Amino acid sequence: MTLSDLQKQLIPRIEAELQAFINAQDFFETPLLKQMLVYHMGWMAGGSSGKRIRPLLCLLCTSAFGTDPKIALPGAMAVEFLHNFTLIHDDIEDSSQMRHGQPTLWSKWGVPQAINAGDALFSIAQMAVLGLSQTCDPSIAARGALRLNQVCLHLTSGQHLDIAFERDEKISLESYLAMVRGKTGALIALCGWLGGLAAQQDTHILDALYDFGINLGLAFQMLDDFLGIWGDPQVTGKSAASDILTHKKTLPIIFGLKHSEPFRSKWTKNNLSPYQIHELTRDLKTCGAQDYVKEQAQEFTYRAFKSLEFLFPRPNSYTKAIIELTENLLHRDF
């Protein structure tokens, strides 16, 4: 079976389990609270959801070790609920008004109700992972829940840095890596880790699954940062050099602020003209930001694939699907 076949098989199942889990909860006579979560998850008529890549990765990892993915479903649900909880709060923290083509929760129901609905979804993610008590055993569930919360603390540390970066004049490359590791890497790392845990894998395998996710997360984000400046607008769907226009502090920009005086002096200006944006993009290339980000993304891509080689020396249709999924996420046009 190819990745595409497995997606067709697993994603509707994940979706059904996620919906059933929300439906099984007691919302104590507050139907609107439930409705807010249903809306955010993309289940309203005309709604749109994410791609459910995280729970898919979790189940593929379990399967790759020859274990029925069914027993990892509580972990798969937990990572998806957790991801969605972080989106609810991130959208408030970033003042983002739209997500998946629909108004964000806070812009529809106000900040207080949206913070609170995020908290509800966080609790639901916790309950989901504890379902490993039934499919595996209570010690696996307790271990999975503990790791999930260590990851949450890592996530909040990444988000803390990201919020702080908005005001920081000088951001070190180390801080940037720490931010991405927490904000993007840790949750992807948890997916494989929980998949391996459900498949009763040893600690050194779980560690490698975790490293794989961290490296995948870092490579993915760096590629995203690269494409935010040098991506083809026809492919990315954004305007050229969009991250310069929005003053987003991505890796090439942090590099440029550190290494290019011309870039630093021009970047702070508002309402940049197309010509100024062209100049800034050129400054970034001149100071070596383009090569640097490309090399960094390649380095972490290499590490992610190295982890996969170590984890899955003998290929089967599941390991092939994990490799294909990783390629899809990382082998986008430079």
Place this chain on the structure above:
Amino acid sequence: MTLSDLQKQLIPRIEAELQAFINAQDFFETPLLKQMLVYHMGWMAGGSSGKRIRPLLCLLCTSAFGTDPKIALPGAMAVEFLHNFTLIHDDIEDSSQMRHGQPTLWSKWGVPQAINAGDALFSIAQMAVLGLSQTCDPSIAARGALRLNQVCLHLTSGQHLDIAFERDEKISLESYLAMVRGKTGALIALCGWLGGLAAQQDTHILDALYDFGINLGLAFQMLDDFLGIWGDPQVTGKSAASDILTHKKTLPIIFGLKHSEPFRSKWTKNNLSPYQIHELTRDLKTCGAQDYVKEQAQEFTYRAFKSLEFLFPRPNSYTKAIIELTENLLHRDF
């Protein structure tokens, strides 16, 4: 040992464990995130914390069943961290600028960082309860964590109603009870429940501990609502009828809005004069709100003590301390 002796013995221990737990966490190179939690918990020089009544109640319940309270410490820490997490988010949702005589987290570090710090503390509460794996066993830990999250969902449903009440014109007495049950009762109920769980009590005992907490929470809140209008300013430290002045939708006011046309017509006005407040207070008394709230508070107080009688038929110093604590919380001046 009296309640006072037990408080002197247990509260410093709880405080030390809470601090040690925060210190043991990996904050991934974000010292300010940790500092925000240390500040909120009241541990900065000159800081001020809550009374730690919830973890105390948890440990007293464990002790009352003849079990060393040490084994319930993970549960006790969890309820206190959970309570403090809810305060961080509640303060944002209510726009409260002060708490325990110091600026709230959001008013000091901004809403985005405060939402995020609350999320971090929520994760820490989860990790704390999972410590029951060590002091009891993983199945107790998984059961405790599941219940804690069901309580969190109840809390968010209560908070959802409370936020909605700010705009609602008509609030039913049933909705009010549902709000208080979630917002105040559920977490107090969890304290005794986790204490009993650590002491390996049967389900019917755990249920009674939970009912006790719900009734204690309801009685406490109704008393608070009563005192917010008819309390002696010299005792409450607030101005007379302060809840009328601030348009807070408490039980007597909800009753008055439903049953008194004079009250309803005057209450919406802003900048009420002392005479108008006096009139409104009188309207509440005339329509029966004072008697109603008193009776309701007495009813739930009675139920709380009934639960205690059932739970602890043979008195020992711990059960006496629980009764004394309950009396301190409920037998305030009508």
